[in-house]
Amino acid sequence: MNTRHFYVFARTVISISLILFVLSCNRQQNHDSPVFQQKRNTLFLFNWNNYIAPETIKRFEAFCNCRIAQDYYSDNEEMLAKLAAGATGYDVIVPTGNAVDTLIRQNVLKPLDQSLLPNFKNINPIYLNTEFDPANKYSVPYAFTITLLGSNYEKLQALGLPTDTWALIFEPEYLEKIKGRVTVLDSQRELMAAALRYLGHSINDNNEENWQQAKNLIIRAKPYWAAFSNTSYIRELAVGNLWVAHGYSNDLYQAALDAKNTGRNFTIVYSIPQEGAVLALDSMVLHRSGSHPDLAHQFINFMLEGKNSAELTNLIGSGNPNIEALQFIQPELTQNNAVFPDKASLDHLEMLHELDHKQRRLLSRLWTEVKLR
Amino acid sequence: MEVNKLPDSTSNFTKANCFNKWLIGGPPFLFLLIFFAAPSLIMFFTSFRFPGEFGGLAPISPAMDGSSAEYGLTLETYEFLFSDILYAEIFLKTFAIAAVTTLICLIMAYPLALLIARSQKRFRNLMIMLVILPFASNFLIRIYAWMIILGPESVLSHFVNAILGVFGFAPVTLLFSTFAVLIGMVYVHLPFMILPLYTNLEKHDPVLLDAAQDLGANRWQRFWLITWPQSLPGVFAGAALVFIPVLGMFAVPDILGGTGDILIGNLIKDQFLGTRDWPFGSTLSIILTLLVLLIAWLATWLARPSVRQNS
Numbered sequence: 001m002n003t004r005h006f007y008v009f010a011r012t013v014i015s016i017s018l019i020l021f022v023l024s025c026n027r028q029q030n031h032d033s034p035v036f037q038q039k040r041n042t043l044f045l046f047n048w049n050n051y052i053a054p055e056t057i058k059r060f061e062a063f064c065n066c067r068i069a070q071d072y073y074s075d076n077e078e079m080l081a082k083l084a085a086g087a088t089g090y091d092v093i094v095p096t097g098n099a100v101d102t103l104i105r106q107n108v109l110k111p112l113d114q115s116l117l118p119n120f121k122n123i124n125p126i127y128l129n130t131e132f133d134p135a136n137k138y139s140v141p142y143a144f145t146i147t148l149l150g151s152n153y154e155k156l157q158a159l160g161l162p163t164d165t166w167a168l169i170f171e172p173e174y175l176e177k178i179k180g181r182v183t184v185l186d187s188q189r190e191l192m193a194a195a196l197r198y199l200g201h202s203i204n205d206n207n208e209e210n211w212q213q214a215k216n217l218i219i220r221a222k223p224y225w226a227a228f229s230n231t232s233y234i235r236e237l238a239v240g241n242l243w244v245a246h247g248y249s250n251d252l253y254q255a256a257l258d259a260k261n262t263g264r265n266f267t268i269v270y271s272i273p274q275e276g277a278v279l280a281l282d283s284m285v286l287h288r289s290g291s292h293p294d295l296a297h298q299f300i301n302f303m304l305e306g307k308n309s310a311e312l313t314n315l316i317g318s319g320n321p322n323i324e325a326l327q328f329i330q331p332e333l334t335q336n337n338a339v340f341p342d343k344a345s346l347d348h349l350e351m352l353h354e355l356d357h358k359q360r361r362l363l364s365r366l367w368t369e370v371k372l373r
Numbered sequence: 374m375e376v377n378k379l380p381d382s383t384s385n386f387t388k389a390n391c392f393n394k395w396l397i398g399g400p401p402f403l404f405l406l407i408f409f410a411a412p413s414l415i416m417f418f419t420s421f422r423f424p425g426e427f428g429g430l431a432p433i434s435p436a437m438d439g440s441s442a443e444y445g446l447t448l449e450t451y452e453f454l455f456s457d458i459l460y461a462e463i464f465l466k467t468f469a470i471a472a473v474t475t476l477i478c479l480i481m482a483y484p485l486a487l488l489i490a491r492s493q494k495r496f497r498n499l500m501i502m503l504v505i506l507p508f509a510s511n512f513l514i515r516i517y518a519w520m521i522i523l524g525p526e527s528v529l530s531h532f533v534n535a536i537l538g539v540f541g542f543a544p545v546t547l548l549f550s551t552f553a554v555l556i557g558m559v560y561v562h563l564p565f566m567i568l569p570l571y572t573n574l575e576k577h578d579p580v581l582l583d584a585a586q587d588l589g590a591n592r593w594q595r596f597w598l599i600t601w602p603q604s605l606p607g608v609f610a611g612a613a614l615v616f617i618p619v620l621g622m623f624a625v626p627d628i629l630g631g632t633g634d635i636l637i638g639n640l641i642k643d644q645f646l647g648t649r650d651w652p653f654g655s656t657l658s659i660i661l662t663l664l665v666l667l668i669a670w671l672a673t674w675l676a677r678p679s680v681r682q683n684s
Contacts (some may be wrong), residue, residue, distance in 0.1 A: 068681060084428035084649055106427045149564045180546065188647070222632050227549045357650065361453070362671040364648040369459055371635035372466070 028087050041066040041117070043295045045199070046090040047280070049074050051143070051318075053311035055198075060302050064080070068297055074230070075187070076358045081253045083108070083287075091290030096280045098354045100139045101132040103285060106356075109138045110286040118295035119304035119324075126301035127281060127321035130351065139283035140300050145310055146349060147190050147278040148338055150270040152243040168244055170217050175224035176225060181243040186228035190350055191326055192269040193219060194246060197275045204353045208362065215366045219373050237268055246335035248280075249338050253317030270338050279341075281348035378611040411415030411550040413662060419655035421446040452654045454660070460640075464660070471619040478566040478615045479608065483557070486570035486607075487600075489579070501571065504564050516557055516628050523547040523556070523629070549631035557625040562618060566611040573607025574600070605675075613672045617665050634645075637661055 020367040041064070045052075049072045055117060062276050071090070075098040083103075105110050114120060121138065127141045149162045159177045161168065166324055168174050169184055184191055193203035197215035203212075226242070233245040238258035245252070250271065256268035283302050286293060305325030313320040313329050319339050322327070326334055334340050340348065355363060423431035423443040431443045454460050489500045507515060522529055525546055534544040547553060547608030577600065585595045623638030637657065 075647075077649070080428060081646045081649055084425075085645075102427050141579070225632050226546070227631055357426055359649045361424070361650050361653060364643065364650065364653075365459065367643075368463065368635065368640060371633060371639075372459065372463055373633070 003173045003335055032368050041295050043068050043291055043299055044089050044091045044290065045070045045299075046079065046087075046093040046287070047190060048076050048094060050316060051094060051282075051312065056303075056308050058297060059261050059308070063302065064295065064298055067221060067295045068299075075198045088287075088289035089291070090287045091292045091296040093287050094142050094282050095285060096282050097130055097132045100283055100285060101354045103287075104133060104138055108288050110157075110218045110290070110293065111137050112140065112286065112300075113293075113297060116294075117301045117304065122304050122306060122309075122322050122324040124321050124323050126346070130281065131353075132337045132351075133283075139285050140304065141321040142282045142284050142303065143309075144279060144281040144321060146245070146249040146338060146341065147185070147193070147280065148249060148252070148270055148272050148317065149249055150237055150255055150268055151236070151264050152240065153269045154266040155243045163273050166194050169225070169246055170195065170198050170221045172220065172224065175221060178243050180226050181241070182225050182245070183227050183229040183233045183242055184246040187229045188363050191214045191246070191361065191370075192366075193278045193352060194269055194273075194352075197273070197277065200275075203276075203278055203350045205342055206355070206359055211362070211366060215370060218370050222370065222373070238262070238264070240266060250316045250318040253333070253339060257317070261367060270337055272341065272348060274348075276348040276350065279346075279351050281351060309352055392653060394669040396415065407627075413659075416655045416658050416662075420450055420659050421448070421649055422652050423449070426651050428651070430651055441473050450656045454656055460657075463476055463635065463637055463640060464664075467620055468664075470554065470558065470636060471616045473567075474555060474562060474619050475612050475616045477555070477559045478563055479612065482566035482570055482611065483604075483608075484562060486567050489567075489571050490574035491614065497575075501568070504567050507564065512561065513624060513628075514623060515560070518561065519553070519557055519629060520548060523553050543621050548629065551631070551634055552632075553629035554634050555625050557629045558619050561622075561625065565614040565618070569610040570604065570607045573604050573610075579605055582585060609672045609675055616668065620661060620665060 025249075029320075043066055045068055047070050052070075061067055073082070076096050079093065079095060080102060082097055095331075100109075112361075115142065120136075123141050125284055127144070128136055133139045149163065149166070149168055153163065156163055157230070158177075161174055162178065168178075169182055170232075175182065184194075192211070192214055195217045196203055196205050196210060199210065199213055199217065201210050201214075229236075229245070231251075233242055233247055234255045235258070236242040236249045237245050237247075237255040239254070239262075240259075245255075247255075247270075250267065252270040256270065259266065259268045284303065286296050288295055304322065307328050308362060309320060309322040309325040310328030312318060313325065313333060316352075317333060317339060318342070320329065390625075408430075419430065422433070423445075425431050435443060435444045485504075489497055489504075492500065521527060524530065525548065530547050533547065537544060581599050581603075582595055585599050590598060621638045621641075623636065623642045626634040626636050626639055641654050641657045641661070644650045644657065
């Protein structure tokens with residue numbers, strides 16, 4: 001390519017980019033132009049990926065004549081780390097219990113004004129007064145998930161394996177038959193919790209010896225696992241590449257649904273392991289840096305309406321602490337004990353507590369060992 | 374990183390010249406001061422602090438109400454790092470991956486760079502353009518593409534396993550393995566090896582090769598005695614450009630790696646985005662930076678002209 005050709009080429013590239021740029025500007029003008037923003041308030045929501053139904057957002061935006069701007073995280077730690085690094089401006093955040101605890105102790109949450117939340121009464125009392133926020137001064141339950149095991153029912157039946165015990169991902173005797181067809185979550189806390197529960201300890205046990213035991217259990221089982229996976233297991237389970245996956249109830253609901261809708265010749269089942277599991281209750285909280293407290297309360301109250309709350313559950317298959325929402329939720333979800341656990345199952349579930357920085361460093365060290373060995 | 378001397382700066386030292394020197398060298402110098410030296414210093418101090426209870430850092434001075442037990446500076450983090458063989462292992466593993474990546478890149482890039490350098494002039498720019506073309510799409514998208522290429526249901530996987538099957542070997546999984554990590558690393562960094570090699574090889578005087586041939590040197594001798602020694606600066610530059618970024622890479626093992634593929638980059642990232650242990654993350658970064666500086670210094674030392682002439 002000589003110089004002249006190069007200029008022709010460069011000019012073409014630049015013109016194409018310019019055209020694309022102009023086009024993209026035009027497209028954005030519909031909702032994002034600054035003029036438009038000035039007219040309407042914006043609620044800044046820091047939320048999990050895919051954790052609110054698009055139609056709910058639309059309805060709220062119409063209801064309050066405002067806009068919802070969302071930032072996303074895929075992990076409580078990620079959210080806390082971003083806040084610790086100085087991220088500000090969020091009106092509402094939706095952290096899990098242990099992260100609520102951290103945020104309260106960090107003194108970065110605004111207390112709720114209960115008088116602005118008439119729908120608060122819709123919440124099932126068993127999900128209120130958690131150990132993290134005794135009188136729900138700061139947090140309003142939003143949705144919950146349970147960390148459990150999903151499996152390919154027909155495959156495990158054929159192999160003569162149970163589907164409701166952590167032994168499935170920890171015992172070499174079982175793993176032998178499903179080697180390379182298992183994934184576990186790439187999460188220090190979740191995997192340790194499963195291992196601790198399997199060893200008969202609380203998920204919040206922080207005795208170092210028990211941690212070491214749990215680590216050894218994990219390292220012994222690791223060669224049989226295909227990968228640590230936080231998202232790809234959903235698809236792989238649904239197409240039949242994986243037979244067992246350690247995952248969240250809402251994701252496994254998705255996998256089961258996908259397998260059913262694509263007419264696979266197997267079913268994906270998921271149940272709470274008999275040893276017990278982690279319950280992750282996500283709550284809406286107000287961050288101190290948020291500058292729209294009224295709008296934030298409006299939003300929380302809106303989300304507490306049964307119909308709005310039910311939309312998320314119907315969309316992603318998460319658990320719902322809202323009693324008024326139940327009538328709007330598909331019966332196959334409300335009847336599923338792994339999504340809406342009964343009292344007996346709830347007794348088997350625990351919520352994770354926050355670790356102090358020494359414990360976090362130790363856990364990170366054990367995790368590094370797990371990854372390296 | 375050092376500012377290149379202007380050719381006549383010593384012989385013709387005038388005020389204007391000095392001014393020009395600063396005009397040219399100043400901005401990059403300032404840039405590096407602000408965005409390299411200052412952050413490194415901050416990291417250095419952070420590595421001596423206590424981690425804060427909720428992330429961040431514990432205060433330097435004791436709290437007014439005496440509630441915070443830990444404050445000030447400490448060597449604890451360094452003790453923690455050096456008292457544990459585990460972290461030496463992960464450094465070693467990272468360096469091994471970086472070295473293998475560099476070697477594969479060199480073996481793949483050298484013939485290509487040579488081909489480009491010796492092809493007709495009108496094709497050269499086009500070929501260089503093709504080498505750079507992958508940069509036009511996002512790095513992560515290119516890595517995700519490898520997920521599809523190496524996936525268990527991919528054509529490549531079926532092909533490889535069919536061949537292995539013929540010879541009676543058990544089928545292998547390509548994705549989520551150290552092999553996949555190496556492929557990703559080589560793929561991403563290959564252009565960084567090709568470009569400096571090409572720049573170097575392009576400048577070689579073909580007359581030298583003619584002379585060698587006249588004197589009876591065969592193809593191999595001509596390469597090893599003429600081309601290779603002359604290209605060493607390019608080799609070292611390319612090696613540094615590949616080796617050093619690989620050391621800090623965390624996305625590739627995250628996406629393509631299996632249950633055991635953790636590199637130092639992943640560990641550092643996790644200290645900031647997961648464990649919220651800033652001092653430990655900083656300590657790891659400082660050690661890594663020191664090792665990188667050592668290697669960069671070694672590479673420049675090896676590539677300096679006198680060494681080449683002696684060898």
